[in-house]
Amino acid sequence: MSTSSSTYSAPLSSITAGGFIKLIGLLLIALGILGMMVAAFGGEAASPVSTGLTGIAAVTAGGLMYIWQVRRQKSVAEQNNGAWQNDMTTRGASAWVTGVVLTGFYILLYWFPTTLHGLVLAVEPLSQWLRNRPADHWFLYGTFYTLAILVMGVHALLKYRNSNYHIIRTISVMFFQLGFAFLLPALLLALNQPEFYFSYFWPLKYDYLFPGTVSYLIDNGAALGVFMVFWGAVLSFIATPILTYYFGKRWYCSWVCGCGGLAETAGDPYRHLSDKSKKAWQWEVAIIYPILGFIIITTLVLWINSWSEGRLLGNLSSGFSSTYGFFIGAMFSGVVGVGFYPIMGNRVWCRFGCPMAAYLGLLQKHFSRFRITTNGGQCISCGNCSTYCEMGIDVRHYAQQGEPIIRASCVGCGICAHVCPRGVLKLENGPRENRFAATPLIKRSDVGILN
């Protein structure tokens, strides 16, 4: 009997403090999801605030506990272990389920928002407190989006904890999302000012330079509205080229942008799923630049229509903007861009669809000091850099030949350099002269040891 008793008590007594924290974290996540489902589908049976809002808080707290424990117990060198074995990060069944849930959420958000009514009610107290007005489905989305960046930002901070570059970059995207894309717009609404996102500019936030938005901001925001229009135009046409000249597109795509922020935090576990094939590169070029052209034409057409008071183009301009809004603004950036993270990687939107990325990429390739230099003589062709490049760039190909990487699509995340075991890669903002020149490789004949 005594043997049998000790056998059964062994598993419980063997749970370590770390294992216990992980278990509590998972329990909180499960209970939180249950609470959110009751809020979403329970009708009037239970208070959406006590189930939904508490559920959101429980998922957040549980997620943080689990992430803290899992990432802390791995050494820095082991952080990517299992990336190609884990069902969730190798397009396994759980990845597909996650993809379907995310995609389904975006479809409900854009086209059937009333189905989210219970969850919207759950965040009502938060909306009243922050914005002094009722919650809507966009506030719910903003809350989820910001929490995803903050919680998974902690994940990225722990995963890349030995690199100052990644620590500062991650804090930067968390700061811009929380401050500039969540709290500040809420404060503006609380003060009865137009809602405005200071960290998004045309052509990503395409309607900010549409005549309808410009007149709305000026009419409703008085001097502040004029400043908002001025800010948007200056950031799009003056600050963007200057900052990209000095730092490449990374200043925006990996430090400020909310889409990039989500990709670098919540999307980080999927970065290796990006397609590295030449075909994907060809698709990238064939899709992203026409989208940039589409939004430039749409904006011009809208202004021509506005100046001619509708006489010149009639309903054509609104047809342009609604087509762009449906296919690019909603379908591509939301449904595909985030919903497909677990299947196609975390930068599908940034790589194939974002007009801001196309604009920044052209500047980066032709008018910038940024490049990734490669000390090709040190490369052992392990391929880590290519594997973890979220933009599908075959970094190893350049490294093997000592060539600098100057690609329009590179977002300057710096992960290629971080995972390189030989210190081959370096992100630099050097002079533009000879920017494309390869580093001369040291050959055996250059050394002449036997002589």
Ligand code: SF4
């Ligand atoms: S080449 Fe390096 S810095 Fe550029 S996107 Fe790929 S991993 Fe990031």
Ligand code: SF4
């Ligand atoms: S990670 Fe470093 S050593 Fe490995 S292939 Fe890339 S550049 Fe070469």
